[in-house]
Amino acid sequence: MDNLALKELLYKIADDQLILGHRNSEWTGMGPLLEEDIAFSSMAQDKIGQSHALYSILHELGEQDPDTIAFTRNAEQFHNCILTELPNGEYDFSLMRHFFYDTAEIIRFDMLTVSSYKPLAELAVKVRAELRYHTLHANTWIKQLGNATEESIARLQRSLDHALPYALGIFEESPYEKQLIADGIFEGEVALMENWKNRVEEIIEQTQLHLPGWSTLNPVYGGRSGKHSEHLQPLLDEMSEVFKIDPGAEW
Amino acid sequence: MQTITKEDIYTWLEDVKDPEIPVLSLVDLGVITNVTLDNNKVHIEMTPTFVGCPAMDMMKQDVSDMLRSKGIEDISINISFKEPWTSDKISEKGKQALKQFGLAPPPPGNLFSDIDILEHAACPRCNGTNTDLKNPFGPTLCRSIHYCNDCREAFEQFKPL
Structure with missing residues (x-):
């Protein structure tokens, strides 16, 4: 088994979780209602915890320790998709991103439960169970607000149109795609995307929202190879600010 | 020192409680997934309730402190997802304790x-x-x-x- 392919896979999933976890945490104290404040904060805690577990696997594969990995890299060393780093915007955008991303994420971890790489397969069983609460939350709100008032529907539709090309960037293929599939580590981004499209259609059909034709969309790629938007570096600077004051501090 | 048994360990761990739910022992919570003994060397396998549970380090420390207080010096604790926690791992006694709480x-x-x-x-x-x-x-x-x-x-x- 070639570790490069495996590491690339672990990095991109972990970085997605860390960066979106951080964005979710920005809702703490700012939610439109207390319940949503708590929900986004809890999902932040889950995602950052899950990223830590993935970084720990990377550490066992010879990479730096989780804190060093999380807090000392620059934007171009991160493999997260651009969708996860975009600013929270209004609640409708955060909700739509949460729906698109978590729908993909739960399918990804479901696929990883049968990975030939055991530590990842074991972790995936656990993460998949936790993510049910995230997709439950996303689906509930998309269905409620996607059928509520003229304003809520219009806002969500605008966010859907804006977020969708970025969402397709989740599935940007890695240079190791064939190898991961051949080694039974991961079934690949194409298979993931097909499942994701079906699941997204299934939920959106239950609302008054509309999906544009998939073939009319231009996916926003780059994140997986370190080419990010201007929004990632400021996020990293803020996230690592305390760590960098005293990197050796005992907490 | 008298030879200790697995049962001893489990009995002692009954007194180590969830830091957030002080009526529930870690054994009843189901996060202790295995105990092995080898010439008074104790190895404990633990698994978190949620991957991001911030209480895990504290639980690990509490288990270690408890065993040390019983005179065990050679302790190793490993946290893994080999046997992942589910809420079904909470014992009947644990469920009653939760309810009373x-x-x-x-x-x-x-x-x-x-x-x-x-x-x-x-x-x-x-x-x-x-x-x-x-x-x-x-x-x-x-x-x-x-x-x-x-x-x-x-x-x-x-x-x-």
């Missing part, structure tokens, strides 16, 4: 396939199910928030997972 015990995990199972959790005070789910996310990762329409009071449930 005022937290609704989790329904069986296999029933949790949709929001319905969360919608009408049994109130730990009156046992009634005239309740509403207020938020699947609560004050900690493992709890959801509910409201009992009969008691007219909020309560929390240990989430099925």
